[in-house]
Amino acid sequence: MKTYFTKIEGKSNGFYILLGILGVLAMAGLYSSYLMFTKGHYLTGMNNQVPWGLPIIITIYFIGLSAGSLVLSSLSSVFGKTEYKGFSRIAVYLAALLLVGALLSLGLDLGRPERIMLAFFYLNPQSIFSWNGFLYSSYILICVVYLWAMFKEKDKLVKAIGTLAVIWAIGVHSGTGGIFGFTSGRELYHSPLTPPSFVAAALSSGTGLTIILLVLTFKVTRRFLDPQLIFGLSRLLIAFILVVLYFLAVENLTRIYSPASYEATHFLLFSGNVYCLVFWVGLIFIGSIVPAIILFIKKSIGWIVFSSALVVFGVLCERFIIVIPGQVLPSELFPGYEVSSPFMDGAMGSYIISPLEIIQAVGVLAIIGILYILGLKFFAFLPEGKK
Amino acid sequence: MDRRTFLKIGAGVVATTAMGPLPQLVSCLQAKETKACAKNKWGMVIDVAKCVEGCTVCMDACRKENNVSAGNYWIRLATIKPKVPNAKSQPIPLLCNQCDDPFCVKVCLVKASFKRQDGIVLIDEHRCIGCRYCMIVCPYKSRSFVFKHYEEITNPDSPKRQHGVVEKCDFCVSRIDKGLMPACVEACPNKAMSFGNLNDPNSEVAKLVATGKAQRIRPDLGSKPKVYYLGL
Numbered sequence: 001m002k003t004y005f006t007k008i009e010g011k012s013n014g015f016y017i018l019l020g021i022l023g024v025l026a027m028a029g030l031y032s033s034y035l036m037f038t039k040g041h042y043l044t045g046m047n048n049q050v051p052w053g054l055p056i057i058i059t060i061y062f063i064g065l066s067a068g069s070l071v072l073s074s075l076s077s078v079f080g081k082t083e084y085k086g087f088s089r090i091a092v093y094l095a096a097l098l099l100v101g102a103l104l105s106l107g108l109d110l111g112r113p114e115r116i117m118l119a120f121f122y123l124n125p126q127s128i129f130s131w132n133g134f135l136y137s138s139y140i141l142i143c144v145v146y147l148w149a150m151f152k153e154k155d156k157l158v159k160a161i162g163t164l165a166v167i168w169a170i171g172v173h174s175g176t177g178g179i180f181g182f183t184s185g186r187e188l189y190h191s192p193l194t195p196p197s198f199v200a201a202a203l204s205s206g207t208g209l210t211i212i213l214l215v216l217t218f219k220v221t222r223r224f225l226d227p228q229l230i231f232g233l234s235r236l237l238i239a240f241i242l243v244v245l246y247f248l249a250v251e252n253l254t255r256i257y258s259p260a261s262y263e264a265t266h267f268l269l270f271s272g273n274v275y276c277l278v279f280w281v282g283l284i285f286i287g288s289i290v291p292a293i294i295l296f297i298k299k300s301i302g303w304i305v306f307s308s309a310l311v312v313f314g315v316l317c318e319r320f321i322i323v324i325p326g327q328v329l330p331s332e333l334f335p336g337y338e339v340s341s342p343f344m345d346g347a348m349g350s351y352i353i354s355p356l357e358i359i360q361a362v363g364v365l366a367i368i369g370i371l372y373i374l375g376l377k378f379f380a381f382l383p384e385g386k387k
Numbered sequence: 388m389d390r391r392t393f394l395k396i397g398a399g400v401v402a403t404t405a406m407g408p409l410p411q412l413v414s415c416l417q418a419k420e421t422k423a424c425a426k427n428k429w430g431m432v433i434d435v436a437k438c439v440e441g442c443t444v445c446m447d448a449c450r451k452e453n454n455v456s457a458g459n460y461w462i463r464l465a466t467i468k469p470k471v472p473n474a475k476s477q478p479i480p481l482l483c484n485q486c487d488d489p490f491c492v493k494v495c496l497v498k499a500s501f502k503r504q505d506g507i508v509l510i511d512e513h514r515c516i517g518c519r520y521c522m523i524v525c526p527y528k529s530r531s532f533v534f535k536h537y538e539e540i541t542n543p544d545s546p547k548r549q550h551g552v553v554e555k556c557d558f559c560v561s562r563i564d565k566g567l568m569p570a571c572v573e574a575c576p577n578k579a580m581s582f583g584n585l586n587d588p589n590s591e592v593a594k595l596v597a598t599g600k601a602q603r604i605r606p607d608l609g610s611k612p613k614v615y616y617l618g619l
Contacts, residue, residue, distance in 0.1 A: 040551065051519040111518075111532065111553075115516045116516060119496050121497075124498050129518070184524075186524075336470055339466070341465035343463040345465045345481065346465075
């Protein structure tokens with residue numbers, strides 16, 4: 001059976017209203033970034049103890065979502081599961097867009113964003129972040145070639161590029177995990193498990209987002225979506241949730257077993273602060289256990305979309321847990337000593353997300369949204385609707 | 388424009404671009420022979436027994452010399468106290484440890500953080516993109532981000548930093564190059580800090596380090612700090 005792809009009309013009132021709303025949000029986000037750029041980062045919740053805040057959380061979140069949806073697109077092109085072909089194009093397009101969004105969030109968070117090109121002129125081979133600059137830009141290029149090959153129906157090329165894309169997606173997200181995992185001075189960052197657990201979280205959140213967007217897009221554009229396709233994806237989603245939980249368990253058990261990292265792990269898991277709340281309630285309960293149970297017992301599209309949304313939210317909590325507590329916890333300069341200073345040495349840091357950062361994040365999301373619906377209008381991404 | 392003019396202009400542009408780094412290169416070669424010489428390895432030894440709680444002289448001198456932004460510290464006086472009953476608290480100045488294997492230099496995306504030949508870790512403030520990865524990896528919390536544009540300049544001879552870049556202690560590199568001591572070392576009323584060339588066995592710092600009593604903060608992390616402490 002051959003799948004035919006079509007564009008959407010994109011002439012309805014709803015289309016233009018949506019475009020308008022997203023446009024306003026995007027402008028608001030860009031204005032926040034402009035304020036941050038001209039006035040300085042004191043407008044954000046970041047400080048010298050917690051120099052990385054929401055924009056970095058959003059960056060690694062989007063990279064994960066991107067890697068996840070790219071791997072899903074390969075189900076039909078690389079692994080021969082032709083029943084998934086209907087969404088392979090849109091998944092690749094989404095992967096490219098999400099990476100653009102991630103880079104936008106990262107770039108707008110720089111203190112001197114106008115110097116971003118320097119990152120390409122002065123590569124530092126010792127810096128994993130510098131490698132990522134190369135990985136991210138080549139990743140977008142691979143997505144574009146991949147899409148082109150899909151449009152031209154060059155099946156052999158699609159398979160080859162698809163394979164490369166999967167490897168690249170894993171590399172890109174492992175590299176992003178490495179930014180944190182390679183940091184030896186911070187107990188909650190330093191871990192060889194960070195890159196693989198980033199890939200696991202990418203797969204679960206990417207699958208979740210793909211399910212939501214597929215159901216939504218097909219419904220709004222009045223296309224027929226085979227429920228078996230969503231059921232198949234939901235089974236994958238259960239597996240990915242369990243892998244994420246497995247990595248979390250291994251990592252935290254290892255840490256809490258070792259006296260050297262006991263205190264840091266205790267701080268994250270059991271000291272009753274907001275991070276414990278985000279970890280246990282946001283990530284473990286709402287973001288993993290509840291959706292896993294629902295997916296096991298309920299086999300309806302509505303419940304699957306609901307649990308996908310929970311997973312997507314849970315992984316956002318996971319990203320928060322990765323970035324923030326590791327900075328809030330002061331680095332131990334003098335083990336066995338109490339330390340105090342006017343520069344907050346030895347004291348718990350604090351980070352309260354500022355409205356400006358939230359508007360910026362929403363703006364980046366809106367830009368992705370605009371590109372997504374414009375893409376549907378100008379390119380034949382969606383399979384032909386069954387009349 | 389005919390083809391000949393185009394080629395001429397083109398050649399001119401290429402030549403100028405190629406010449407751009409030349410003055411830098413020349414000054415670099417000169418620097419090798421004079422101040423930033425690989426024969427030198429600047430280090431500091433701080434005798435905390437001579438340090439007084441509540442004193443802010445080193446911090447003030449540093450702020451004045453280097454136009455440090457408000458809320459940021461290039462040097463700060465911390466207080467440490469062993470977690471045992473009836474322990475006495477001890478003041479200790481903390482500054483950039485000028486690591487010999489600096490994590491910040493390793494991770495810098497654009498090589499804006501670099502180690503000079505004489506071991507001083509510097510930031511090229513015109514290249515720093517403000518990503519703050521160096522602040523994440525520095526275990527000594529030596530780096531501050533310039534969060535806000537500030538007008539106040541205490542020392543017109545010292546560079547002023549725009550907002551959006553990372554700043555930190557540079558061992559008062561411009562003073563060292565003039566043959567002077569870092570501002571904090573010079574200002575300390577109790578002469579608690581000594582500064583000098585660790586490669587020169589006759590220097591005070593090298594002798595103090597050779598006693599074997601000088602300790603470094605968290606040498607187990609492997610970054611090889613060049614700031615030593617006595618009396619810890």
